[in-house]
Amino acid sequence: MDNETEVTFPALEKKIRTKSAIIGIGGIGYVGLPLAVAFASAGFKVLGFDIRQKNVDSVNRGTSYIADVSSESLASVVTGKFLEATTDQSRLGEVDAICICVPTPLTATKDPDLSYVIHESEAISKYLRTGQLVVLESTTYPGTTKQVVLPNLESSGLRCGIDFYLAYSPERVDPGNKEHNIRNTPKIVGGIDPQSTQLAQLLYSQIASTVVPVACPEVAEMTKVFENVFRSVNIALVNELAHLCEQMGLSVWEVIDAASTKPFGYMPFYPGPGIGGHCIPLDPYYLANKARELDFHTRFIELAAEINEHMPYHVVFRILELLNNRGKSLNGARILVLGVAYKKNVEDTRESPALKIIQLLREKGAEVSYNDPYVSQIHVPAGDMKSVELSKECLASMDCAVIATDHSYYDMEQMITHSKLVFDTRGITRGLKGNNIVRLGE
Numbered sequence: 001m002d003n004e005t006e007v008t009f010p011a012l013e014k015k016i017r018t019k020s021a022i023i024g025i026g027g028i029g030y031v032g033l034p035l036a037v038a039f040a041s042a043g044f045k046v047l048g049f050d051i052r053q054k055n056v057d058s059v060n061r062g063t064s065y066i067a068d069v070s071s072e073s074l075a076s077v078v079t080g081k082f083l084e085a086t087t088d089q090s091r092l093g094e095v096d097a098i099c100i101c102v103p104t105p106l107t108a109t110k111d112p113d114l115s116y117v118i119h120e121s122e123a124i125s126k127y128l129r130t131g132q133l134v135v136l137e138s139t140t141y142p143g144t145t146k147q148v149v150l151p152n153l154e155s156s157g158l159r160c161g162i163d164f165y166l167a168y169s170p171e172r173v174d175p176g177n178k179e180h181n182i183r184n185t186p187k188i189v190g191g192i193d194p195q196s197t198q199l200a201q202l203l204y205s206q207i208a209s210t211v212v213p214v215a216c217p218e219v220a221e222m223t224k225v226f227e228n229v230f231r232s233v234n235i236a237l238v239n240e241l242a243h244l245c246e247q248m249g250l251s252v253w254e255v256i257d258a259a260s261t262k263p264f265g266y267m268p269f270y271p272g273p274g275i276g277g278h279c280i281p282l283d284p285y286y287l288a289n290k291a292r293e294l295d296f297h298t299r300f301i302e303l304a305a306e307i308n309e310h311m312p313y314h315v316v317f318r319i320l321e322l323l324n325n326r327g328k329s330l331n332g333a334r335i336l337v338l339g340v341a342y343k344k345n346v347e348d349t350r351e352s353p354a355l356k357i358i359q360l361l362r363e364k365g366a367e368v369s370y371n372d373p374y375v376s377q378i379h380v381p382a383g384d385m386k387s388v389e390l391s392k393e394c395l396a397s398m399d400c401a402v403i404a405t406d407h408s409y410y411d412m413e414q415m416i417t418h419s420k421l422v423f424d425t426r427g428i429t430r431g432l433k434g435n436n437i438v439r440l441g442e
């Protein structure tokens with residue numbers, strides 16, 4: 001350590017240890033808001049930054065818009081003056097540590113869109129001061145922290161490892177998961193230099209019981225993308241098996257249940273109508289795209305994406321076949337899609353396969369309506385749709401009810417009793433009897 005580092009490093013370390021550090025969260029969405037509340041609940045003053053005035057106003061009113069954060073816990077840290085939100089980027093200079101939690105979507109051609117990360121790091125750079133720690137949390141390809149964020153920050157004239165510190169620490173939040181949260185999910189940190197790693201480790205150890213340091217930001221970035229690729233590939237494998245079981249007259253659900261009795265070397269994944277959310281459908285493309293720069297083709301990633309992205313088409317084909325077997329055409333059929341969120345018990349519809357299924361069914365002339373207790377309205381290419389009431393009459397008036405999301409709210413007995421035909425893409429009807437039930441993967 002040189003003299004300058006000796007000054008900035010212990011000062012920031014002390015501020016974090018004594019909880020006098022002010023924590024900034026850049027992007028208070030699904031990832032940023034729970035993180036902001038976690039730091040605020042641990043006794044830090046937190047400043048949440050967002051470009052959406054709606055989010056900022058909602059936080060400052062103590063009203064949560066993220067299911068995993070209760071308005072009660074949010075209001076308690078807001079009224080206690082531990083958390084405040086703002087759209088004013090000039091306040092970035094007030095914070096001692098800033099966690100970047102902005103979106104990392106794909107472009108229409110499925111290339112990484114780092115524009116949010118770039119904008120946010122440019123804004124931080126403008127107000128960067130000596131003794132600050134910057135941590136990128138957004139999921140991205142290996143190299144982003146060093147090749148994209150670092151040059152932006154150093155364009156301020158300040159030097160990383162001397163004037164300020166920079167690390168990558170992926171968010172591993174699993175929305176709707178009641179068992180695993182920020183506290184009990186180990187946090188990976190990889191700094192540009194040992195001091196950055198040390199400070200990021202100290203910061204996250206204030207809210208997470210285990211923090212795992214790795215050699216550099218690239219290892220941390222690759223770890224996160226690998227975790228999501230792992231899921232995508234395994235889901236694709238079981239989706240493929242579901243197709244095969246349909247051809248062979250076997251139940252993929254029974255096969256998975258039986259395989260799950262093996263106490264080692266196996267881990268169950270389940271088939272479904274496709275993958276959704278802001279992670280699994282997008283993140284593998286970040287790695288695949290980066291790999292192509294090295295003339296490297298990530299074949300598992302591409303194949304998994306192909307299989308998973310085909311699932312909504314397969315679901316529509318199965319519905320078409322089922323109706324055909326009953327002497328009905330899909331054109332003009334009344335179809336009720338149950339659940340439009342990308343997974344059970346959440347309100348997030350980003351990349352949800354149900355939206356694709358609705359679009360495809362409509363293109364084929366079906367009269368489609370949907371119900372979702374968590375999602376009152378959706379936007380699909382043909383226009384906005386509102387969730388319909390799930391009454392006996394509604395179910396009875398439909399040619400087919402398609403279970404696209406297995407919300408715990410759904411009463412399957414009622415659904416089976418009143419529907420002419422139920423097509424279950426999630427295996428939620430396993431164990432229930434009825435001639436009108438057909439499952440994906442059987």
Ligand SMILES: NC(=O)c1ccc[n+]([C@@H]2O[C@H](COP(=O)([O-])OP(=O)(O)OC[C@H]3O[C@@H](n4cnc5c(N)ncnc54)[C@H](O)[C@@H]3O)[C@@H](O)[C@H]2O)c1
Nearest residue numbers: 027028029030031049050051101102103104120138139171
């Ligand atoms: N949602 C998940 O389950 C999850 C899990 C792990 C990791 N991630 C990753 O975390 C990142 C954030 O995802 P998310 O789901 O929270 O997204 P989100 O859209 O819910 O939240 C991002 C927020 O950032 C705000 N924002 C955009 N640009 C900004 C800027 N320049 N300054 C300040 N705020 C800005 C947006 O208005 C939004 O409120 C992504 O990289 C994602 O891949 C998400």
